[in-house]
Amino acid sequence: MTRKPLVYxxxxxxxGGLAAGLxxxxxxxxxxxxxxxxxxxxxxxxxESPQRAGDPQAGYTALVNQPYVSCGxxxxxxxxxxxxxxxxxxxxxxxxxxxELPYFLTAHVNDAGVExxxxxxxxxHAGRIxxxxxxxxxxxxxxxxxxxxxxxxQVGRYVQGPDESAAWQLWADRIDGIAPYIQTSTIGMNxxxxxxxxxMAHRDARTMEWSQDPLLDPPQNTPVPLRTPPWWWxxxxxxxxxxTIGRGDHSRYMIFASMLCADSVEExxxxxxxxPDIRAYLADLTPPAYPYPIDRQLAxxxxxxxxxxxxxxxxxxxxxxxxPNRIVPLDEIGTDPLYAQTMTDGSLDRFYDWVDRSxxxxxxxxxxxxxxxxxxxxxxxxxxxxxxxxxxxxxxALLDSRLRPTFWRHVTxxxxxxxxxxxxxxxxxxxxxxxxxxxxxxxVYDTTRPGYGNSGHTFADRLSDTQRQALLEYLKTL
Amino acid sequence: xxxxxxxxxxxxxxxxxxxxxxxxxQSDTRPETTQTQINWMEAMASLSQDGxxxxxxxxxxxxxxDHAAHPSARSEAWLISAxxxxxxxxxxxxxxxxTRIGLVPPGSHADTAPSIWELRDIYRxxxxxxxxxxxxxxxxxxxxxxxxxxxxxxxxxxxxxxWTLTFPDDSPTDSWQFTATADDFAVTLDLxxxxxxxxPEGSDAPFRGYAFTRLDVTGTFDMAGVGQPVTGTAWFEHAxxxxxxxxxxxxxxxxxxxxxxxxxxxxxIVSQRSDGRGAPTVDAALIAADGSPRPLGGEMxxxxxxRLWQGAQIEWPVVWAIKLDDALELQVTAVSDTQEHAFxxxxxxxxxxxxxxxxxxxxxxxxxxxxxxxxQP
Numbered sequence: 142m143t144r145k146p147l148v149y150x151x152x153x154x155x156x157g158g159l160a161a162g163l164x165x166x167x168x169x170x171x172x173x174x175x176x177x178x179x180x181x182x183x184x185x186x187x188x189e190s191p192q193r194a195g196d197p198q199a200g201y202t203a204l205v206n207q208p209y210v211s212c213g214x215x216x217x218x219x220x221x222x223x224x225x226x227x228x229x230x231x232x233x234x235x236x237x238x239x240x241e242l243p244y245f246l247t248a249h250v251n252d253a254g255v256e257x258x259x260x261x262x263x264x265x266h267a268g269r270i271x272x273x274x275x276x277x278x279x280x281x282x283x284x285x286x287x288x289x290x291x292x293x294x295q296v297g298r299y300v301q302g303p304d305e306s307a308a309w310q311l312w313a314d315r316i317d318g319i320a321p322y323i324q325t326s327t328i329g330m331n332x333x334x335x336x337x338x339x340x341m342a343h344r345d346a347r348t349m350e351w352s353q354d355p356l357l358d359p360p361q362n363t364p365v366p367l368r369t370p371p372w373w374w375x376x377x378x379x380x381x382x383x384x385t386i387g388r389g390d391h392s393r394y395m396i397f398a399s400m401l402c403a404d405s406v407e408e409x410x411x412x413x414x415x416x417p418d419i420r421a422y423l424a425d426l427t428p429p430a431y432p433y434p435i436d437r438q439l440a441x442x443x444x445x446x447x448x449x450x451x452x453x454x455x456x457x458x459x460x461x462x463x464x465p466n467r468i469v470p471l472d473e474i475g476t477d478p479l480y481a482q483t484m485t486d487g488s489l490d491r492f493y494d495w496v497d498r499s500x501x502x503x504x505x506x507x508x509x510x511x512x513x514x515x516x517x518x519x520x521x522x523x524x525x526x527x528x529x530x531x532x533x534x535x536x537x538a539l540l541d542s543r544l545r546p547t548f549w550r551h552v553t554x555x556x557x558x559x560x561x562x563x564x565x566x567x568x569x570x571x572x573x574x575x576x577x578x579x580x581x582x583x584x585v586y587d588t589t590r591p592g593y594g595n596s597g598h599t600f601a602d603r604l605s606d607t608q609r610q611a612l613l614e615y616l617k618t619l
Numbered sequence: 620x621x622x623x624x625x626x627x628x629x630x631x632x633x634x635x636x637x638x639x640x641x642x643x644x645q646s647d648t649r650p651e652t653t654q655t656q657i658n659w660m661e662a663m664a665s666l667s668q669d670g671x672x673x674x675x676x677x678x679x680x681x682x683x684x685d686h687a688a689h690p691s692a693r694s695e696a697w698l699i700s701a702x703x704x705x706x707x708x709x710x711x712x713x714x715x716x717x718t719r720i721g722l723v724p725p726g727s728h729a730d731t732a733p734s735i736w737e738l739r740d741i742y743r744x745x746x747x748x749x750x751x752x753x754x755x756x757x758x759x760x761x762x763x764x765x766x767x768x769x770x771x772x773x774x775x776x777x778x779x780x781x782w783t784l785t786f787p788d789d790s791p792t793d794s795w796q797f798t799a800t801a802d803d804f805a806v807t808l809d810l811x812x813x814x815x816x817x818x819p820e821g822s823d824a825p826f827r828g829y830a831f832t833r834l835d836v837t838g839t840f841d842m843a844g845v846g847q848p849v850t851g852t853a854w855f856e857h858a859x860x861x862x863x864x865x866x867x868x869x870x871x872x873x874x875x876x877x878x879x880x881x882x883x884x885x886x887x888i889v890s891q892r893s894d895g896r897g898a899p900t901v902d903a904a905l906i907a908a909d910g911s912p913r914p915l916g917g918e919m920x921x922x923x924x925x926r927l928w929q930g931a932q933i934e935w936p937v938v939w940a941i942k943l944d945d946a947l948e949l950q951v952t953a954v955s956d957t958q959e960h961a962f963x964x965x966x967x968x969x970x971x972x973x974x975x976x977x978x979x980x981x982x983x984x985x986x987x988x989x990x991x992x993x994x995q996p
Binding site for chain 2: 221222224288293294297299300301302310313353578
C-alpha cells in the first residue's frame with residue numbers, strides 16, 4: 142500500500158462570497174435567516190449558476206505551486222523521512238522547491254522563515270495510470286484508514302529548534318482537531334466531506350479563527366465512505382459533489398481545502414484571488430483516452446443502446462454533446478442511500494448555516510438534494526471503482542448487478558483490467574470480520590457495512606450480455 | 620518508493636522506539652560529575668549529518684557483523700534489558716545501554732579539523748540494576764579512542780571499561796555474555812537467543828535496526844556482598860543511522876518492553892507533545908513465540924496513566940493502563956516507584972510487572988518502562 146502524508150485538506154467545502162463576509166464582519170444581520178429550503182435542493186435538473194472567469198493555465202500553476210494549504214511539516218524533517226523523490230512522482234510546471242517534491246506536496250516559507258511542506262489537492266485528486274500521475278483522477282488507492290496523528294508524531298521526532306517546533310505544533314494541532322473524524326475503514330475511501338464538517342466545527346465562521354475546542358457540535362466520528370470523483374466532469378456540472386450540495390461559486394467551494402490552515406479572512410481572500418483560475422483549469426480538463434484497442438463497430442452499436450437507455454440521465458457525447466445535470470431521487474436510483482440521507486436529514490444543518498455565516502456566505506450555498514447526480518461519463522473507464530461510494534469495482538459489474546461482489550479487494554500493485562474495465566480486483570468469500578485488524582482488513586471492501594452498499598442502478602440488468610458488451614465498448618470511447 | 624508512509628510495520632515500532640530513547644542526547648542539565656573531559660553539549664551542538672550515510676535499507680542484515688558499530692552512521696544505540704528472578708523469586712533487572720555519536724565521518728581527515736573533531740565518536744553508557752529493594756545506576760561518557768569504549772571487532776564485544784557484552788564469533792546459536800561491575804555490584808549473564816531477530820525491512824525510517832526480543836538468561840547477580848543465581852529473559856535492540864534527537868524537538872516518547880508469560884513479547888511506545896497538547900500516540904507490536912510480529916492498536920489504542928509518582932522534579936507515570944484493539948488489555952505497575960536515576964538528564968527506567976488479557980486469555984508479564992525527562996510538569 143502506498144501512503145501519503147495526509148495533511149488533510151478539504152474539498153467538499155461550502156461557503157459564500159466575500160461580500161456577505163463583510164456583512165458578517167460588520168455584525169449586521171445576514172440577508173437570509175435559517176431557512177430550511179435554502180439548504181436543500183430538489184431532485185431533478187440543477188440550474189446553472191454563473192462562474193467567475195479564470196485562466197486555466199494560471200490555474201494549473203497555482204494548483205501545483207500555491208500554498209493554499211499553509212500548515213504542514215518542516216521541510217527538513219520531511220527530508221529525514223523521505224530523502225529522495227521518486228522521479229515518477231514529479232509533475233511539470235512546478236517551480237522552486239516544488240519542482241523536486243512529489244506531486245501531492247507543496248512547499249512554502251512561513252512567516253518565521255521555516256520552510257513547510259503541505260499536502261495539496263492532489264493528495265486526493267491525482268492518481269496513477271500505469272507509470273503516469275494523472276492530475277484530476279481521484280486516487281482509488283489513497284489510504285485514510287490509519288490515525289494521521291501517528292505520522293505527525295513520527296515527523297515530530299525529527300523536528301528541531303523552536304521555529305520548526307512552532308510550525309509543527311500548528312500542524313499537529315489541526316490534525317489533532319480533525320483526526321477523530323477522518324478515519325475510514327477501507328483503503329480508497331475518502332473522508333473529505335466529514336473532514337470539512339470537522340474543520341467548520343473548529344473555526345469561527347466570521348473570523349476564520351481556529352479553536353482547539355469545537356465551537357459547534359462536531360460531526361459523527363465515522364465518515365460516510367466516498368470515492369473521489371475525477372475533476373474533468375466539472376466542465377459540465379452545474380453543482381459540485383454527489384448530492385449537489387455545492388451551489389453557487391464553485392471556485393470558492395473547492396478552495397475551501399485551505400480551511401485546515403487559513404486562519405484569517407485575509408488569508409482566505411488571498412487564496413480567493415487565484416481560485417477562479419483553478420476552477421477554470423478544472424473545467425478545462427479533459428480525461429485521459431482509453432489506452433487499449435477499441436472495437437469501433439461494437440462501440441457504435443453500444444452508442445445506440447446508450448442513447449435509448451442511458452442518455453436521458455447521463456447526456457450525449459461527441460461533437461454535439463449535452464448533459465442534463467439531473468439529480469435522481471434515492472428511491473429511483475436505489476444506490477446506497479446513507480450519504481444523501483445524512484446530508485438531508487437535518488443532522489448537518491448547523492454546518493450549512495456556518496457556510497452562510499462565513500466570509501464566502503452569499504456567493505455559495507450548501508444545499509444538498511436527497512438523491513445523487515447522474516454524472517457525466519467522460520473518461521469513465523478510469524474512474525473506477527464506481528458509484529459515489531466506490532462499491533462496484535468495475536463497469537462490467539456496474540452494468541450487471543448480478544456480477545457485483547459482496548466482498549472484494551483491489552489487487553496490488555494497482556493494475557487495470559481492460560475486460561471488466563476497472564482496477565483489477567478479487568472477490569472474497571467473507572467480509573471484514575473474517576480478517577484480522579490491520580492493512581489486510583482495511584483492503585477488504587465489505588458491501589454489507591453501512592454506507593458501503595452496492596445495490597441500485599440496475600438499468601442495464603435487463604439487457605442481454607451482447608448488449609452490455611456493446612455498451613461497455615461504447616463507454617471506452619467517452 | 621520514497622513516499623513517507625507510517626512506519627506501521629510492527630518491527631518499525633521496535634526500532635523507532637530505540638531511536639526515541641535517544642532523548643538523553645540533548646540535555647543541557649549535564650551534572651559536573653561525569654568522568655570525562657568531553658563536552659557533551661558542545662559535541663551535540665556541532666552535530667552534523669554531513670558526510671554520514673543514511674543506512675541502505677535494501678541490504679539484508681547479517682549477524683554477528685551487524686552487532687558491531689556502523690561508523691558511517693551518525694548515531695547508534697544498543698540496549699539490553701534482562702528481566703530475571705533470584706532463587707526466592709526476587710525480581711531482578713539489569714539494563715545496559717550504549718550510545719555512539721559519530722563526530723567525524725569515516726574517510727575525512729581529523730587533523731585538518733578543529734579541536735572538537737579530534738574525536739571520531741563519543742560514547743555514553745548506562746548501567747542500571749535492581750533486585751527490587753536496592754539498586755545501582757551509573758552513567759559513563761567516553762571517547763571512542765584508546766579502547767575505553769566502543770565495539771571491539773576482534774573480540775566481537777561492545778564495551779565501556781569493564782561493562783562488556785560479547786557476541787559469539789559466528790554461530791547464531793551460541794550464547795552471548797554480559798558482564799559488568801560497579802561499586803558493590805557485579806553481574807554475569809549468559810544470554811541465549813530464543814527468537815529470530817526482527818528488523819524493519821523496507822521502512823522509510825532514516826535508520827536501521829533490529830531486535831532480539833527474547834533471549835534466555837542464566838547468570839549470577841551480586842549486590843552489596845550478597846550473590847545469587849538468576850534466571851529469566853532479556854531483550855536486545857540495536858539501531859544506527861540518523862536516530863532522532865529527542866529533546867531538540869516537540870515530541871517525547873516513553874517506552875515499555877514486556878516479556879509475556881505466553882511467550883509473546885510486547886513493545887509499546889507512547890509519544891506525546893512536549894507542549895502538553897494533543898493526544899498521545901501509540902505504536903505497539905506483539906512478537907509471537909515464533910518471532911512473527913503483529914502490529915497492535917491499528918483500530919483502537921488507549922493508554923492512560925492511573926498513577927503518577929512524584930520524583931525529584933517530575934511526576935512519573937509509574938502505572939499504565941493499556942488497551943490495544945480488542946486484543947490486549949494490560950495494567951502495568953512499577954515493581955518499585957523509586958527507579959528514578961540522576962542521569963543526564965533525570966530519567967525513570969525500571970522494572971515493571973503487567974497483568975491482563977490477551978486475545979481473551981489471562982496473561983502476565985515482566986519488563987521495563989523507560990520514561991524520558993522532558994515531560995511538562
